[in-house]
Every structure is written in C-alpha cells, then in structure tokens.
Amino acid sequence: MGAVAGLLKAAGHDVRGSDRAVYPPMSEQLAALQIPVFQGFAADNLAWGPDVVVVGNVCSADHVEVVAARARGLPLTSFPAVLGAEFLDSKHAIVVTGTHGKTTTTSLLSHLLIEAGRDPSCFIGGVPIALGHGWRFGQGHDFVLEGDEYDSAFFDKGSKFLHYRPRTAILTSVELDHVDIFASMDDVRDTFRRFLALIPPDGLLVVAAEHREAMQLAATARCRVETYSVDLGTPDASTSIAIATAPTWRARKVAILESGRCRFEVKKNGELFDSYETLLSGHHNVANCLAAIAVAHSLGVGPAEIARGMSSFAGVRRRQELRGIASGVMVLDDYAHHPTAVRETLRALRGRFPDRRIVAVYEPRSATSRRRTFQNEFVDAFAHADEVVVAKLFDATKIPREERFDPERLALDLHQSGTKASYLPEVDAIVKHLVESASPSDVVVVLSSGSFDGLHEKLLAALGDAVRPAGLHDMPEIRALAKHVELPVDDLSDDAYRNFFVLHNESGFVGCVGLEVYGEDAILRSLAVHPEARGVGYGWLLADTAISQARYRGVRRLYLLTETASDFFAAKHGFRVVDRSTVSSAVAKTSTFQSADGGVVAMRLDL
Numbered sequence: 001m002g003a004v005a006g007l008l009k010a011a012g013h014d015v016r017g018s019d020r021a022v023y024p025p026m027s028e029q030l031a032a033l034q035i036p037v038f039q040g041f042a043a044d045n046l047a048w049g050p051d052v053v054v055v056g057n058v059c060s061a062d063h064v065e066v067v068a069a070r071a072r073g074l075p076l077t078s079f080p081a082v083l084g085a086e087f088l089d090s091k092h093a094i095v096v097t098g099t100h101g102k103t104t105t106t107s108l109l110s111h112l113l114i115e116a117g118r119d120p121s122c123f124i125g126g127v128p129i130a131l132g133h134g135w136r137f138g139q140g141h142d143f144v145l146e147g148d149e150y151d152s153a154f155f156d157k158g159s160k161f162l163h164y165r166p167r168t169a170i171l172t173s174v175e176l177d178h179v180d181i182f183a184s185m186d187d188v189r190d191t192f193r194r195f196l197a198l199i200p201p202d203g204l205l206v207v208a209a210e211h212r213e214a215m216q217l218a219a220t221a222r223c224r225v226e227t228y229s230v231d232l233g234t235p236d237a238s239t240s241i242a243i244a245t246a247p248t249w250r251a252r253k254v255a256i257l258e259s260g261r262c263r264f265e266v267k268k269n270g271e272l273f274d275s276y277e278t279l280l281s282g283h284h285n286v287a288n289c290l291a292a293i294a295v296a297h298s299l300g301v302g303p304a305e306i307a308r309g310m311s312s313f314a315g316v317r318r319r320q321e322l323r324g325i326a327s328g329v330m331v332l333d334d335y336a337h338h339p340t341a342v343r344e345t346l347r348a349l350r351g352r353f354p355d356r357r358i359v360a361v362y363e364p365r366s367a368t369s370r371r372r373t374f375q376n377e378f379v380d381a382f383a384h385a386d387e388v389v390v391a392k393l394f395d396a397t398k399i400p401r402e403e404r405f406d407p408e409r410l411a412l413d414l415h416q417s418g419t420k421a422s423y424l425p426e427v428d429a430i431v432k433h434l435v436e437s438a439s440p441s442d443v444v445v446v447l448s449s450g451s452f453d454g455l456h457e458k459l460l461a462a463l464g465d466a467v468r469p470a471g472l473h474d475m476p477e478i479r480a481l482a483k484h485v486e487l488p489v490d491d492l493s494d495d496a497y498r499n500f501f502v503l504h505n506e507s508g509f510v511g512c513v514g515l516e517v518y519g520e521d522a523i524l525r526s527l528a529v530h531p532e533a534r535g536v537g538y539g540w541l542l543a544d545t546a547i548s549q550a551r552y553r554g555v556r557r558l559y560l561l562t563e564t565a566s567d568f569f570a571a572k573h574g575f576r577v578v579d580r581s582t583v584s585s586a587v588a589k590t591s592t593f594q595s596a597d598g599g600v601v602a603m604r605l606d607l
Contacts (some may be wrong), residue, residue: 010137020409054170066325078153080160097147098172117311180367273304282348324468328440339377346384360385363448392425575603
C-alpha cells in the first residue's frame with residue numbers, strides 16, 4: 001500500500017492514508033514523500049474529502065473507514081485495481097508472477113531496464129536495495145509489476161494480477177500456497193489460467209521449463225511462449241523436470257566465485273548468447289536471472305547492456321540480506337516461509353558459504369506456514385542447514401487447533417533425521433542460545449515473513465561490536481561524526497544511508513564507513529571512528545566489511561582519498577597510491593573526487 005501511495009503521489013495525486021501503526025522504513029518513506037498518515041482508524045480520517053478510497057485486503061466490510069466511506073458515497077477500490085486504472089492502459093505491462101521468485105525477478109528486470117536507459121516504471125512487493133523503495137514512476141513505455149495471486153479486497157476476491165493487463169509475463173513456478181485463500185491446487189491452477197488468458201496473441205510468456213505445473217498452464221496461453229532452464233550438470237531429484245524439448249533459454253557452467261558471486265553462461269536456442277555474473281546465488285536465483293534476461297532481450301536490450309546491469313544489481317531487502325556482522329558471525333535475513341523457498345535459500349547459502357556453518361532460525365508466521373499443510377515437507381527443506389532453531393507459531397489463536405503447524409514436532413523430526421535442531425518459543429531464549437553456541441564465521445539466517453520481534457537486532461547487539469548496513473535514522477550521527485573528524489559532509493544527503501555501514505558497541509554508535517559503487521569501480525569513503533573508541537581495531541573492522549562487500553558487489557577497483565591514513569590502508573588492506581589522473585572516469589566524476597583538494601592522496605585496491 002505504501003508503494004501504491006508513492007506511485008500515485010508521483011503521478012500528481014493528493015494522497016493520504018491511515019493504518020493502525022506505521023513503522024520505519026515505510027513511515028520514513030511516506031514522510032519524505034510528504035504523504036500524511038493517520039495513526040489509527042477513524043471515520044474522521046476521511047474528512048479531507050478524497051475522491052476515491054483504496055482499501056487494503058486486510059480490511060473487512062465492517063471496517064470503520066469502509067463504513068464511513070460508504071456513508072459519504074465515496075467509491076471503494078483495491079490497490080491492484082487502481083494500479084490498472086491509473087497506470088497500465090498506456091504502458092507495456094510486464095508482469096512477473098509465480099509462487100516463488102517474483103520479488104527478486106521483478107527487481108532485477110526493473111534494474112536491467114533502468115541501466116539500459118529505458119526509464120521504466122515498476123511496482124515491487126519488496127524493496128530493491130539500490131532503489132530504496134518498492135516503486136518507480138518512470139517516463140518510459142515499460143511498466144514492470146510483481147503479479148501476486150493473493151486476493152484483492154473483501155469486495156474483490158479475485159487475484160491481484162488479474163488487474164494488471166499483461167502484454168509480457170514471466171511465470172516462475174506454480175505450487176500450492178496461500179491456503180487461507182485457495183482451498184486446493186485446482187483453485188491455484190484456475191487463477192493462473194485466468195491470468196495467462198489475459199496475455200494478447202502478440203504478447204510473450206516466459207515460463208520455467210523445470211516446473212511441470214507452470215509448463216502445463218503455459219500450454220493454454222494464446223501468445224508466443226519462451227522457456228528457460230538451468231543446467232547444473234547433474235540431475236536434481238528435488239526439481240520437477242518438465243522439459244519435453246530443449247528450452248529457449250538455458251543457463252549452464254554455473255560457478256560460485258571466491259567472492260561469493262555467481263557466474264554462468266547463457267545459450268539461446270542452442271547458440272551462445274553471453275556470460276553473466278551476479279551477486280545472486282543458488283539454482284533458483286540463476287533461473288530468476290535467466291527469466292529477466294529473456295524479457296530484457298525481447299524488449300531490445302543487448303547482451304552487453306544486460307551484462308552490465310546484471311553485474312551491478314545490488315539485490316533485494318529480505319532476500320539473503322545482510323543485517324550485520326558481529327563477533328565474526330554473519331546475520332542474514334530472508335523472507336522464505338514456504339518449504340520450496342526455504343530449501344532453495346539454504347542450498348544457495350551452502351553454495352555461497354561452503355566452508356561455514358549454516359544456522360537457520362525459523363518463525364512460522366505466514367497464513368500457509370502456520371498451517372500443517374507442509375508439516376513434513378519442512379523437514380526435508382531444513383535438512384540443508386547445519387543447525388535449525390524453530391520458534392513458536394505466530395498468533396496461533398488465528399488458526400484452528402486441528403489445522404495448526406507443529407513447530408515442536410518439526411524440531412523433533414529434524415533431530416531424529418540427523419539435523420541438529422531445537423524448539424525455543426521465545427526470542428530472548430533464541431538469542432541466548434545463539435550467543436552461547438555461535439562461532440566466528442557462522443552464518444545465521446533468520447527466516448520469517450514478518451519482523452520476528454526484532455530478533456536480528458537483538459542478536460547483533462548481544463553478540464557485540466556489530467557492523468550493519470546503515471538506516472535513514474543513522475544519517476544524523478554519520479554526518480556529526482564525519483564533521484567531528486573533519487571529513488566532507490556537504491554531499492551526505494539523507495539518501496546516502498544506502499551506501500554506509502555503521503558500527504555499534506555497548507556505548508552506541510561509534511563508527512561508520514561509506515561504499516559508493518559505480519559498476520566495476522567503487523569508492524571507500526568517510527571511514528570514521530569516534531576518538532574515544534580508537535585503538536581497538538574498529539577502523540580495520542569497518543574497512544574490512546566495506547572491502548568484502550565491494551568484492552561481493554562485483555567491484556574490480558576500489559578507490560579512496562586520504563590525507564593522513566595512507567600507511568594504514570597500505571599496510572592493513574593492500575591499497576597502493578595512484579596518480580589522480582589514472583582514476584576511472586566513473587569515479588573521477590563523483591562529488592567525492594570532484595571536491596577533493598590537492599592535499600589528499602588517491603589510493604586503489606584491485607580486487
């Protein structure tokens with residue numbers, strides 16, 4: 001709903017909204033857009049006189065503002081309906097749908113089109129890290145949307161994607177999910193079949209060849225169909241292969257690089273198309289990349305342009321997202337809550353961190369995961385972790401007792417099948433267990449479709465000396481510290497938080513470092529530690545985090561400017577002094593280098 005508000009505001013509408021509570025980052029985004037938000041629901045929230053009321057699908061017919069809107073004679077609509085009506089008639093709608101991979105594929109495809117200069121609009125059910133929010137209002141002809149099969153509103157039980165007027169579509173997979181909405185797999189098939197019927201005969205459907213259900217549904221489409229598949233070299237019994245003929249697009253020679261990034265080769269109709277590199281990892285993410293490549297190519301984006309965009313894509317929040325590193329323990333966040341998503345996420349992490357212990361912490365929170373539908377399937381999914389901690393069922397009272405998922409049984413079944421597992425209902429007990437058992441180099445991945453009661457931050461704080469990506473709320477302290485140690489601050493706008501890492505100890509904020517990425521080049525900047533916290537290695541820790549993230553982002557050359565710390569960067573991290581005239585053009589054009597005086601030294605680290 002916040003993303004819809006952003007799009008409508010960008011299109012020139014007067015937009016206001018209400019919710020029971022609004023938290024960062026959405027509250028900060030809405031405030032930056034100057035969209036007023038009423039905290040709490042009330043009939044008076046409509047007193048300003050809107051022309052139409054957009055109703056979220058959590059609202060029922062007796063909701064106080066629904067009742068008030070009807071009393072005032074105001075028309076009600078759903079957010080997918082308003083998207084279709086306001087934006088899509090004049091655009092080429094590209095809809096990414098399927099049970100899995102929608103958010104990542106939509107974000108990646110949007111990024112490819114942005115980097116190719118097509119200025120697309122987009123609507124995404126998550127937050128691309130580089131974009132900073134889940135929407136974009138562009139002037140180009142393309143509009144990329146994440147097509148959700150969940151229902152639209154209490155007065156419109158049809159799937160959201162039925163409002164999206166697709167001309168091009170991606171179908172990643174079709175499985176049973178949202179069991180609170182779909183009573184059976186036949187119901188799921190029916191809504192996807194209805195969606196595919198919307199694609200016109202001159203449109204395009206790109207479908208995963210490895211998913212039998214998706215392929216069978218694709219056979220009903222009236223448009224041109226292209227297929228895609230990932231060749232891992234050996235058959236995978238967990239993948240439902242449905243390839244009767246060679247796929248249009250095939251990824252092969254998939255390899256994980258030392259940085260953790262993934263490289264693969266693409267063939268189209270058996271002919272070499274190009275080779276690609278991405279920070280996304282795992283079979284499922286290579287498939288997501290392949291689908292985005294196919295659609296970008298259909299829109300006229302060339303292989304080299306696609307490669308540049310693929311390499312620079314920074315990922316999506318809550319998809320293997322780094323939340324911080326503390327005491328050598330890496331804490332990741334992932335939205336996975338369906339057994340297929342859990343399995344693929346853990347397998348991807350196993351490939352990315354082959355020599356590290358993977359600890360999965362799981363909260364059954366979504367409508368599907370709180371039900372016993374996939375009780376047994378979760379045992380196989382979590383077997384790809386070295387250790388599993390299962391929390392209590394979120395808001396168990398909303399699920400009939402006889403239908404409830406049993407988290408304690410999951411832990412027991414995992415333990416009996418050879419995977420170390422425990423059932424710890426409360427977050428504080430989970431944090432205590434992890435602090436006592438985790439070792440440096442462990443990877444803790446937190447799997448939940450919600451906030452998990454702030455587990456990530458509580459764990460990082462308990463481990464101590466946590467380095468984490470900055471938030472908007474950190475910018476005042478970043479600016480104050482940079483100014484205090486006489487570093488440039490004029491170009492540190494609020495949006496700069498996306499480029500920063502911050503370090504906290506038991507006293508609070510003590511240091512920061514910036515990493516500005518420009519394709520294969522990047523700048524390490526604003527490395528600062530509070531004077532009272534110097535001498536214990538915090539500067540090295542911050543710089544090391546930035547360098548490791550630069551490698552992961554695909555950076556080849558990392559630059560910095562310094563007046564007094566050239567010996568530190570040379571001895572501790574391997575930087576070498578370079579002539580300013582040899583700096584890459586992308587870096588030379590930045591405000592960091594443009595504003596630098598003659599007294600600073602330029603240094604470079606080749607990664």
